[in-house]
């Protein structure tokens with residue numbers, strides 16, 4: 001059996017880190033695709049990574065292209081094509097431009113990689129995953145959005161900073177849409193099995209939850225000319241790895257809900273199991289009344305953005 005083929009659609013900030021991480025983890029051979037004006041740039045990035053493989057001790061072929069035929073038969077695609085935020089912009093401000101880009105990408109991937117598993121990162125996330133699914137008509141198991149893994153990772157990193165402890169033993173879940181309405185379920189967060197609520201006072205936990213909701217914006221402000229790219233790339237690679245290696249990990253992703261959590265026909269962040277079958281299952285948590293209300297509020301924001309795609 002040959003290596004897996006991984007298509008990275010969008011070879012910008014996140015795309016470059018995705019290529020490096022996928023190479024380091026030897027997930028497969030990588031094709032980075034961008035628009036024709038960026039073809040030379042992504043060829044340069046790809047070659048630069050290839051030239052690092054002897055030092056890294058990793059075997060992978062990395063190529064840059066603007067031709068979708070080079071993605072023929074891809075096993076996994078990770079889509080970051082689209083504009084990132086600039087300071088002062090919300091993710092929704094990107095919608096009208098990015099829905100056109102996602103539509104074009106989806107049409108091409110439907111044609112050239114009809115059996116692929118697809119992880120979408122383009123913002124506004126939940127609406128863009130919905131659009132990709134609508135245009136490709138791929139089964140819901142094979143179209144998923146990366147957001148909750150990152151939101152959860154942000155929450156866990158803030159907990160580790162606050163407690164001065166390792167990130168390794170922290171477990172948490174952040175549900176809902178990828179934006180200020182997201183729902184950090186701190187009730188269920190644990191550190192080495194110890195409930196977070198027993199380790200930190202509620203005001204500190206609330207502050208961490210609040211920082212998590214605004215964490216993307218915090219990075220956008222600091223960077224000044226784009227949005228986060230290391231942590232989104234690492235999050236998407238964790239999802240791709242679970243699929244490629246059939247690890248069957250459980251984490252929060254934007255998945256198509258069809259009745260779960262009382263949500264029908266929308267992509268939103270919920271815990272899912274990712275294995276060789278793609279999104280094999282949405283796992284349901286019994287929520288408190290307060291959490292239900294927060295998720296309902298988040299769903300409203302997702303519904304609004306989804307409606308604005310016009311799809």
Ligand code: APR
Nearest residue numbers: 010011012013014015034035080081082083084121122123
């Ligand atoms: N097909 C392929 N690539 C495209 C297309 C297209 N139709 N349109 C734009 N691109 C490419 C751009 O040329 C650019 O190289 O997508 C890349 C996006 O890279 P960056 O601008 O560096 O953005 P990045 O930080 O990687 O974020 C990408 O992910 O997190 C989200 O909000 C973020 O929507 C943004 C996306």
